[in-house]
Amino acid sequence: MVSVPSAGRVQQHISAIASGFLGDWLEHRGNALAVPMTVFADGEPLDLLNPRPAAPGSVLCLSIHGLMELESVWDFPGQPGEHYGTRLAERLGNASALKLRFNSGRPIYRNGQDLAALLERLVSNWPVPVTRLVLLGHSMGGLLIRSACHYGAENDDSWVRLNPDCVYIGSPHDGSWLAVGAHKAAGWLNRVPRDYLKVVGEVIDLRSEGIRNLSRGEVFEPGTAHQPLLAGARHYVISGLLVRGEEHLVNALFGDALVHEASARGARQPGWQLTGTANFPGVDHIRLAHHSAVARQLEEWLV
Amino acid sequence: MKPTHSNAHWWLGVADLLAHGVQHGAVKLQRIHLSVADESFRVLEAIPATRHSSRIVRVCHHEISRLSYTGLSLAGRAAAGLAARAAAGHARKHDLNVNNS
Numbered sequence: 001m002v003s004v005p006s007a008g009r010v011q012q013h014i015s016a017i018a019s020g021f022l023g024d025w026l027e028h029r030g031n032a033l034a035v036p037m038t039v040f041a042d043g044e045p046l047d048l049l050n051p052r053p054a055a056p057g058s059v060l061c062l063s064i065h066g067l068m069e070l071e072s073v074w075d076f077p078g079q080p081g082e083h084y085g086t087r088l089a090e091r092l093g094n095a096s097a098l099k100l101r102f103n104s105g106r107p108i109y110r111n112g113q114d115l116a117a118l119l120e121r122l123v124s125n126w127p128v129p130v131t132r133l134v135l136l137g138h139s140m141g142g143l144l145i146r147s148a149c150h151y152g153a154e155n156d157d158s159w160v161r162l163n164p165d166c167v168y169i170g171s172p173h174d175g176s177w178l179a180v181g182a183h184k185a186a187g188w189l190n191r192v193p194r195d196y197l198k199v200v201g202e203v204i205d206l207r208s209e210g211i212r213n214l215s216r217g218e219v220f221e222p223g224t225a226h227q228p229l230l231a232g233a234r235h236y237v238i239s240g241l242l243v244r245g246e247e248h249l250v251n252a253l254f255g256d257a258l259v260h261e262a263s264a265r266g267a268r269q270p271g272w273q274l275t276g277t278a279n280f281p282g283v284d285h286i287r288l289a290h291h292s293a294v295a296r297q298l299e300e301w302l303v
Numbered sequence: 304m305k306p307t308h309s310n311a312h313w314w315l316g317v318a319d320l321l322a323h324g325v326q327h328g329a330v331k332l333q334r335i336h337l338s339v340a341d342e343s344f345r346v347l348e349a350i351p352a353t354r355h356s357s358r359i360v361r362v363c364h365h366e367i368s369r370l371s372y373t374g375l376s377l378a379g380r381a382a383a384g385l386a387a388r389a390a391a392g393h394a395r396k397h398d399l400n401v402n403n404s
Contacts (some may be wrong), residue, residue: 011313018320032316032390199331244359 023105112147141173
């Protein structure tokens with residue numbers, strides 16, 4: 001049976017896409033299309049001052065989506081509500097699977113600061129003491145985790161002392177080739193002495209701060225010196241490739257369609273000590289968020 | 304965390320975005336239209352037989368186009384202003400209801 005998305009679901013997707021493209025502008029105007037940062041448990045939004053999930057566990061597993069996505073990107077195809085978090089929670093026991101929704105067009109560092117504050121409230125107000133925190137980030141979501149870890153450590157937040165497990169799934173730590181390409185194309189078109197080409201360049205250039213940050217893998221406030229990965233935490237990297245043959249030219253050119261394997265591993269980031277890395281040839285960028293092989297890898301690492 | 308906005312507020316947000324699209328899109332379309340037209344007028348100006356008449360047509364064409372696109376852009380601006388005011392009023396009403404409940 002083909003499932004038809006409800007009008008509310010369509011509206012949420014429109015909001016997520018509009019937020020990704022113009023989220024900072026929408027927020028500045030107080031436009032209702034700007035997606036507020038919200039945590040969901042079993043599909044219901046949580047009140048962070050008094051979270052009352054159905055069965056609170058002492059292990060929190062928070063899944064964070066990427067640019068222009070919704071938390072539904074994590075659901076396995078044909079299995080709504082089933083995702084990496086629920087699989088891990090099942091295997092770990094005494095765990096709660098949570099999902100985050102956020103305005104992906106805002107600057108990444110601002111979302112990171114808000115995520116750090118949100119985690120602090122969530123862990124402080126959780127009905128049972130939290131003993132472990134697992135953070136799963138797809139694409140931009142992984143960059144948000146790095147940003148939140150930095151600001152959480154800077155604020156001496158209690159959740160940072162839990163030494164979280166941070167999993168970066170297809171996250172462009174060194175930038176995304178598509179975003180870099182769009183930036184270069186816009187720059188070239190703006191230099192051409194023809195007004196109609198300049199307009200095309202301006203339209204390409206019309207994008208949110210979140211997308212600009214993504215193109216360069218920027219996760220900290222401008223002017224901040226390079227920051228290492230959060231000490232004490234465990235950091236895992238998962239990357240994908242479009243074609244099964246690892247050495248295939250398509251993979252060398254496009255990676256998982258949006259992110260190259262080297263960028264996903266943070267090859268240009270100095271001093272990174274990763275706890276685990278895994279590459280999945282034949283799994284593209286979006287499918288990395290809900291693939292059974294990735295689920296097995298996560299269980300192997302985290303259970 | 305902000306309260307969830309109502310459906311009406313969401314549609315006002317869409318109207319605000321679309322109106323801004325019309326306002327700024329009209330300006331960009333005007334630039335594309337005039338610069339593409341200029342390419343043709345440059346060719347006509349290079350031919351002595353059509354030079355004089357093409358200059359007159361060019362001025363008329365550009366003025367009519369500017370008038371049309373400016374009208375469209377102003378309509379978009381007015382619509383965006385209305386949508387923003389309506390959304391602000393709606394948000395105030397929503398906040399009052401939340402505070403009273």
